[in-house]
Amino acid sequence: MALPCDCEGQCMVCKEKPSPSETLSCGTCATPWHLSCLPQPPLSLSDTHWDCPDCTQTPVTAAPPSLAPPPFSNHLLSAIRHIQADTSLTDQQKANKRQQLLSGGVSADQPSPSNPTDVLLDGTFNCSICVHLPDRPVTTPCGHNFCLKCFQKMVAQGNRSCANCRSPIPRKMASQPRINSQLAMAIRLAKTAQSDGPSGPPKVQHFVRNQDRPATAFTTERAKKTGKANACSGKIFVTVAQDHFGPILAENDPDRNRGVLVGDTWEDRMECRQWGAHLPHVSGIAGQSHYGAQSVALSGGYVDDEDHGEWFLYTGSGGRDLSGNKRTNKNQSFDQKFELHNEALRVSCRKGYPVRVVRSHKEKRSSYAPESGLRYDGIYRVEKCWRKIGVQGWKVCRYLFVRCDNEPAPWTSDESGDRPRPLPQVDELKDAVDLTERKCDPWWDYDGEKGCWLWKRPPPETQIKAELKDGTTVRGKRKAKDVSVKQRLLKEFGCQICRKVLSFPLTTPCGHNFCKACLEGAFSGQSFVRNRECKGGRTLRAQKTVMKCPSCSNDIADFLQNPQVNREMMSIIESLQSEAYEQSDDSSDKNNENLNGAVDDSKPTDSSEEVLEEINDGEESSDENLHDATEVSKIVDSSEKVLEEIKDNDLNQPHKRKKD
DNA sequence: GGTAACGCACAT
DNA sequence: ATGTGCGTTACC
Numbered sequence: 001m002a003l004p005c006d007c008e009g010q011c012m013v014c015k016e017k018p019s020p021s022e023t024l025s026c027g028t029c030a031t032p033w034h035l036s037c038l039p040q041p042p043l044s045l046s047d048t049h050w051d052c053p054d055c056t057q058t059p060v061t062a063a064p065p066s067l068a069p070p071p072f073s074n075h076l077l078s079a080i081r082h083i084q085a086d087t088s089l090t091d092q093q094k095a096n097k098r099q100q101l102l103s104g105g106v107s108a109d110q111p112s113p114s115n116p117t118d119v120l121l122d123g124t125f126n127c128s129i130c131v132h133l134p135d136r137p138v139t140t141p142c143g144h145n146f147c148l149k150c151f152q153k154m155v156a157q158g159n160r161s162c163a164n165c166r167s168p169i170p171r172k173m174a175s176q177p178r179i180n181s182q183l184a185m186a187i188r189l190a191k192t193a194q195s196d197g198p199s200g201p202p203k204v205q206h207f208v209r210n211q212d213r214p215a216t217a218f219t220t221e222r223a224k225k226t227g228k229a230n231a232c233s234g235k236i237f238v239t240v241a242q243d244h245f246g247p248i249l250a251e252n253d254p255d256r257n258r259g260v261l262v263g264d265t266w267e268d269r270m271e272c273r274q275w276g277a278h279l280p281h282v283s284g285i286a287g288q289s290h291y292g293a294q295s296v297a298l299s300g301g302y303v304d305d306e307d308h309g310e311w312f313l314y315t316g317s318g319g320r321d322l323s324g325n326k327r328t329n330k331n332q333s334f335d336q337k338f339e340l341h342n343e344a345l346r347v348s349c350r351k352g353y354p355v356r357v358v359r360s361h362k363e364k365r366s367s368y369a370p371e372s373g374l375r376y377d378g379i380y381r382v383e384k385c386w387r388k389i390g391v392q393g394w395k396v397c398r399y400l401f402v403r404c405d406n407e408p409a410p411w412t413s414d415e416s417g418d419r420p421r422p423l424p425q426v427d428e429l430k431d432a433v434d435l436t437e438r439k440c441d442p443w444w445d446y447d448g449e450k451g452c453w454l455w456k457r458p459p460p461e462t463q464i465k466a467e468l469k470d471g472t473t474v475r476g477k478r479k480a481k482d483v484s485v486k487q488r489l490l491k492e493f494g495c496q497i498c499r500k501v502l503s504f505p506l507t508t509p510c511g512h513n514f515c516k517a518c519l520e521g522a523f524s525g526q527s528f529v530r531n532r533e534c535k536g537g538r539t540l541r542a543q544k545t546v547m548k549c550p551s552c553s554n555d556i557a558d559f560l561q562n563p564q565v566n567r568e569m570m571s572i573i574e575s576l577q578s579e580a581y582e583q584s585d586d587s588s589d590k591n592n593e594n595l596n597g598a599v600d601d602s603k604p605t606d607s608s609e610e611v612l613e614e615i616n617d618g619e620e621s622s623d624e625n626l627h628d629a630t631e632v633s634k635i636v637d638s639s640e641k642v643l644e645e646i647k648d649n650d651l652n653q654p655h656k657r658k659k660d
Numbered sequence: 661g662g663t664a665a666c667g668c669a670c671a672t
Numbered sequence: 673a674t675g676t677g678c679g680t681t682a683c684c
Contacts, residue, residue, distance in 0.1 A: 242681080268667075268668070269666095269667055269668080270667080270668080270679090273680085279680085279681075280665070280680070280681060280682085281665095281667060281668090281679070281680060281681085282664085282665045282666075282667055282679085282680075282681090283664085283665040283666075283667095283680095283681075283682090284665075284666040285665085285666090286681090286682095287682090288682070288683085289682085289683080296666095297666065298666080299666040299667090300666070301666025302666065305666090315666090317664085317665065317666070318664080318665085320664095320665095340664085340665090340682075340683070340684095341664095341665075341682085344682095360666080362666080362667095363666090
């Protein structure tokens with residue numbers, strides 16, 4: 001396997017630290033390589049430009065050139081080469097020019113994209129099947145990205161090789177593709193940035209996840225002995241009542257003044273609970289049978305569940321014998337009925353209440369499940385519910401959930417939220433009994449004039465007494481961090497090993513992203529096969545080594561045989577980084593303060609009536625957008641700060657934090 | 661007051 | 673892989 005030197009200058013193949021004369025730096029990515037460990041050393045060292053194996057990107061199998069387009073657009077690559085060959089420039093100047101080129105700051109001799117996001121949107125990175133930007137992107141081991149639907153269609157037709165480079169697709173990925181949600185977010189950002197023309201207000205979406213994490217749940221002395229599982233009494237950070245319907249808004253988030261946004265993730269049910277998205281720490285349904293259900297969790301607990309992202313079929317609770325101290329009985333032994341939680345969900349169906357949805361990584365059969373932890377996916381409505389005979393032979397309650405949120409779902413690259421959509425065809429309805437459909441107008445509905453979902457009638461009054469207000473002790477007010485959306489996004493591109501921004505990102509078939517050097521470093525010294533000793537004069541066949549993905553337990557040994565860098569993600573990350581550098585160059589901290597002041601001054605002080613009116617009009621999200629837009633255009637910290645914050649922040653599901 | 665509910669981590 | 677303690681909420 002071809003491996004470069006690590007950040008300390010040590011060759012990852014032979015583990016030695018080669019001298020400068022033994023080191024060769026790539027002309028494109030500047031990574032150092034040990035000359036004598038290169039699989040194909042350059043023919044002549046007098047060449048001014050040499051490309052490392054990563055940047056030459058030899059396809060896994062020999063494919064005709066027409067089938068393997070270069071990862072960068074040709075003109076961009078040749079422009080970079082042109083800079084590198086210029087002997088009049090110092091290395092620093094070359095680096096600056098490369099950055100400028102990637103960020104569109106300077107016109108190279110060769111035509112180049114005028115904006116970094118154009119690199120993404122100029123068609124180079126389109127799904128090779130539908131020739132559009134990948135929707136719900138999935139990444140093959142050979143580093144190519146496709147729409148989930150296109151990929152599934154291709155596999156269904158019996159085609160098991162990459163439509164881009166013809167590399168074989170592993171069976172597991174073919175049967176269970178996982179969405180690369182980090183990439184989905186990037187594509188959305190690029191689209192958003194492009195629509196930010198000089199005319200019209202810039203439109204910015206929220207990409208915030210994993211930041212400003214709360215203190216870990218409170219643990220009693222007794223509970224500490226057995227770990228966090230017993231720490232269910234963590235502080236609730238939001239000021240909504242336990243039976244609050246609908247989105248959790250900034251006004252209910254006194255600490256951050258942000259609310260719970262689509263895409264927010266939590267490490268576990270305890271943490272999710274602390275932010276009010278889904279209160280019960282065991283149950284899948286939060287609700288009261290005479291009042292309605294506020295939220296549900298998709299955790300893979302019921303085999304009948306069926307997830308299509310924007311809509312899904314949910315199974316009610318109960319039907320199992322959990323007497324004694326059973327926790328894990330997945331077998332049904334009696335029928336489910338519309339009572340308790342199941343009835344609560346039926347009330348929400350009849351009324352058309354908004355129901356918050358969180359998805360758990362435990363839902364293994366869904367392509368829409370997050371890679372780890374729990375994720376808030378927004379507001380859905382229960383359009384119909386019924387009962388049917390479940391796969392285990394007993395009756396189950398069934399609910400058709402359809403998404404109706406003003407923010408786009410985490411897996412889409414759409415810039416806007418949902419529009420009313422026709423109900424999907426549900427085959428099992430023909431065998432349904434006890435069908436319930438909504439008869440009245442839904443309480444939460446789409447307003448054509450305003451172009452968003454909102455309460456058509458005032459939300460139901462909370463049944464909880466005022467004790468929550470009194471009981472909620474407001475923590476010492478932390479100043480909300482001024483971080484631009486782009487910097488937040490950069491944070492999201494963290495390697496799950498080094499926690500820094502991804503460099504040469506590899507996407508595993510299980511949908512996790514790592515720096516190339518980090519992932520290969522994690523398995524350096526391990527060979528792919530283990531030779532077993534001869535026994536009784538008989539030579540045993542070599543055994544394959546299992547190499548577990550650092551983020552999950554999937555075996556990625558096959559992937560590591562020839563991991564291909566996800567060039568699409570890499571170019572987006574580079575664009576974002578060079579923008580951050582550029583902006584930090586021409587705006588000092590002092591300027592930032594001035595700009596902040598200007599923004600604040602220009603904003604009229606909101607009277608409480610105005611605020612109320614905005615809430616009633618349901619336009620709070622667009623107000624948020626405007627707020628973020630000013631952030632993007634005005635506030636930029638230095639990129640060093642970003643990196644520092646990334647180090648400080650546990651941005652990537654610190655599941656193994658305790659063991660570290 | 662009893663118990664079910666799509667949890668979590670540890671012990672066996 | 674299965675069992676168990678701790679934990680919270682809803683609803684008898």
